[in-house]
Amino acid sequence: MIPNKEPFAVVVNKQNIADIHVVPVQLNHLAANQIRIRIEHFGLSANNVTYAVTGDSFGYWGFFPVSPLSVPDFATGFGIIPLWGFAQVIESNHTNIAVGQRFFGYLPMASEWVMDAQQVTHFGFIDKLASRVSNSPLYDSYQWCDADPYYDPQREIWQANFRPLFLTSFALAQYLASETVETASTILLTSASSKTAIGCAMLLQQLPQLDVVGLTSSHNVAFVEQLDCYDEVLEYGQVANMRYKTPVWILDFAGNKTLLQQLQEILDHLHYTTLFIGITDIQAQQSKPPGKLKGEMFFAPDHIKLLNKMWGRERFVLEYGQAWQQVANGLQGHFEYDEFVGTAALIERYQHIIQGNIEPTKLLLGRF
Secondary structure, three states: OOOOOOOEEEEEEOOEEEEEEEEEEOOOOOOOOEEEEEEEEEEEOHHHHHHHHOHHHHOHHHOOOOOOEOOHHHOOOEEEOEEEEEEEEEEEOOOOOOOOOEEEEEEEOEOEEEEEEEOOOOOEEEEOOOOOOOOOHHHHEEEEHHHOOOOOHHHHHHHHHHHHHHHHHHHHHHHHHHHOOOOOEEEEEOOOOOHHHHHHHHHHOOOOOEEEEEEEOHHHHHHHHHHOOOOEEEEHHHHHHOOOOOOEEEEEOOOOHHHHHHHHHHOOOOOEEEEEOOOOOOHHHOOOOOOOOOOEEOOHHHHHHHHHHHHOHHHHHHHHHHHHHHHHHHHOOOOEEEEEEOHHHHHHHHHHHHHOOOOOOEEEEEEO
8 A cells, every 4th residue: 555645756956956945746557567665764975975866976866866756846957866765566467576575776866656566576687767867776676585595684773884885895805816816916995984985994904914093073083993994094184104114005985086096196106096986075076176087997897897707696696795794793882773764964064074074883774
């Protein structure tokens, strides 16, 4: 049964992501194989803001287009930010999908949505909605909770916050392991308190040829040090004193161009490689210095696809699962939970993330 509460979506101005609104959604009757879902629990972090900042360049606005919105004022110039979380089927026009089934995956910042479920199996399905414009099959796949060997109903907050980010952590660690297998190297991770950086550092620290260095703000030094996943922790003000003799990899999760220019200038006498991964420093996007940076984008879905091709799906799932269990055990006791309800609470926390006012120790889990 469809609830009486009118469906809504939360939209942001693509040119000013702090401009955010709650608007009603008009969802059509279901066509063949379509399902209507209710978004239940979702994680919220700087990762979601990265989707907004890079929405045009990486196509994140295309997954959940604003076409179903019933308010013409938001038909252009606004977008729906993707979330990772859990949803329930509340209406089904697919013979192999029952009302009440729950799944995990890539969801819109909305109370309800319609999906076109294809390739339905015991494990999950693929959303092939005609209006959906995808940049990777990774984001189109959804997994039934009751068929997920790593699902724990008591740890949904961990899955919603860490699991999608850990895919990037895992792919990065595998890539660097292959690139440095015979070369002692130093790995510098900016925004070392971010979840993706932490997961990556925990995996990289096991590789004997690597020294793993975390760069973070002075406010977060104590937290990052207690994680015990970095061989060295430096605050940003100390980078001028860095002295390394081995080749250096800069893994940039912050997206602060001024910092990157400084790092590249300091390391200019060495062989270094920069990988651009995320944007946790939203304030730094407001005023960027001129000049080009050396480096390349690391688009995790492409690397995950390559690993699946090289290893096969079965080995990938096994390797990924074992790595996640190891990191999850290492993270125990380092985070506190912040569970919130409603759009007002969502918008408040979203604005705090943009302003850099969310403590890295917090895991956010929301519901509408």
